[in-house]
Amino acid sequence: MSDYGHELLFGTFLTPTAEDPDHVVALAELTEAAGLDLTTFQDHPYNADFLDTWTLLSWVAARTERLRISGNVLSLPLRPPAVLARAAASLDRLSHGRFELGLGAGAFWDGIEGMGARRLTAGQGVEALREAIDVLRGVWDADAPGPLRRDGTYYPIPGMRRGPAPAHDIDIWLGAYQPKMLALTGQKANGWLPTLEYLRSPDRVTANRLIDEAAVEAGRDPREIRRLLNLFTVDVSSRSRGFLQGPAEQWVEQLLPLVLDEGFSTFLIGRDDPRLIQTLGQEIAPALREAVARERAGTASGTGPTPAVAARSERHPGLDYDALPASLTTGAVEPGHPEYEGVRHTYSWQGSPALVIRPQTAAEVVDAVSYARTQDVPLSVRSGGHGISGRSTNDGGIVIDMSRMNRVEVLDRATRRIRLEPGARWGEVAQALAPYGLAMSSGDYGDVGVGGLATTGGVGYLARRHGLTIDHVVAAEIVTADGRLLRVDDEHHPDLFWAVRGAGGNFGVVTALELEAYDVDKVVYAHLVADATDTAQMLHRWGRLVEDAPRDLTSFLSLFPGRRGNPPMAQVTLVYAGDDVEAAQSALSPFLEIGPILDQQAQLVPYPATVVPPGNDHRGQGLRDTRSGLLHHVTPEAADLMEDMIRSGDVMIMQLRSVGAAVNDVARDATAYPHREQNFSVLAATVPDRRPQLDKLWAELYAHLDGMYLSFESDTDPARLLDAWPEPTLSRLRAIKAAYDPDNVFNRNFPISPATPG
Structure with missing residues (x-):
């Protein structure tokens, strides 16, 4: 048995035909819409009937939100590795970590040679690929000292600057069939990417063994190497006509041994068939995942180690x-x-x-x-x-x-009561509620999990109209430090229920939340890009417009420093909580006067379109040093200081999010979030080596702030506790902490020390 334990991935292997380019792009978009993970394209630059694969990859990355992309496989002889490394890192950064590198040693040598590349023997192709992998990883290792220099028969590098680093650790998947290529896969690659119909000699079992043996000899764990499989001779039909040619349940039955016995964990269908793509995403993939999970759990329940x-x-x-x-x-x-x-x-x-x-x-x-x-x-x-x-x-x-506890349920449409588990993502919540005409304001990024946001605050795109997320929590289920599972609401443990809404991470592990959603179908979503040369004036003007706007309008502003002689730039998001287009236009139009507008878009969209979950891998790629505060108003003095911050070059981004309106309708002591008079949340973020400068600049702004939004602050200095929970909130929380977590087991979320007896 050779189940390597990888998460299952499903996707497409599409034909990059130049005759109908819109069709292949539409199939890629359908791949994402069907819930699949990955789309790939063959790479034959010498075939004039095909689109250039790299251009197509870039185009598809821009047209999709969460879909991973890869060549299947890229032709190394026509894509020199030093340039390919920079192109790959660039595309990965632009797509926020969605690019993987399928790579081949070269085939169809007449066409390759016809385009000016050197013809290689099979053995030479393997050695050239070996050199290329080292070049690729050397370029991506931007933190390594000195320039990249490599001796090489095929790809010598006399000396080049490293970088840029990709957004995530790009996987290199090799299209390999013969023993030398399979050995190279085990020695250096992250994945093996063959086509089922081409696997003749050696067979799949032997090929896996050769990869594993080479990995072990190279000091690697064979489980590091993902096994992918292209499938061409496939179809979905009501009756069986052969291997992977039949109903969805037959696919599951026949793919299951490929996972459990042969270690394949990624399946890519090589047919440009919309119906097949949809069936794979909606029926086959979920059923196979469930079957594999069940079998793995059964294996793990035996007497031996799991x-x-x-x-x-x-x-x-x-x-x-x-x-x-x-x-x-x-x-x-x-x-x-x-x-x-x-x-x-x-x-x-x-x-x-x-x-x-x-x-x-x-x-x-x-x-x-x-x-x-x-x-x-x-x-x-x-x-x-x-x-x-x-x-x-x-x-x-x-x-x-808590990622596996991710259910979203509508308990009662009439009362709009919903139940969310903490591992669900808010983008998924929005999609699940949309068929019921319901929504829940929940930040601005669909990948954020329910548990953290819904126990801290929840400043979302509908905040001024509907308030914070915590303001709609009507009950919670929580495991406390002593191992009790409690249901808390206004009648059961009301003290803990109060604390969960604003400081929940300090009191236990929330396993479910019940909330009252609200009726929302479509919203008007607008995006502006503005020249922020006159930063302070623009911020002051934006802040005044937000406070004067109807509460149906919520706005977030992101400010970026100027680079390479360009002025600072502002990106403004405006969401009008309703489908009254005329009223929305009236509310939005004044914001066109905040400064020189470089780009503007506005459209009526379903609410889930504003928080689409991109499904990014988490690799510590975000800015980790952040400071958070709350403002009553964007005064000229505060705006001047924020302009100094963004012009310093030491702050990578500033964000202002509008609160106020419905947020401030809630009494200060109704929840453990006491900040019910401010109108704006402010965040500044930078990289670690510039944190001292950020702290100095933030200290100057601090006098204008009143409070802090907990989830945006990375400084856990106890002195900041009173910013998060000013008295009497903090004393009340300490008393509840003494009752439910006297040993301070949950001490990572801005640690609140339990009150001492007496």
């Missing part, structure tokens, strides 16, 4: 791994596990936890908390992992990852 806990390359001495409850072993991930890289980091922070626990039920959360209490290591809780503050990962500790 695959999740057997990969023990580097164990933390302060953790008793053997004491982990049996209920948690299937979802546990530790260093050395194939899925570790996908769960160790958050969006903005890199981490190296000793153990990641992924419960699927509230009972398993109880087990996880009880186990964590017995271990002398840090404990973090993660819902979506996007949190800017960095509190949902750690080094050497335990992370309780």
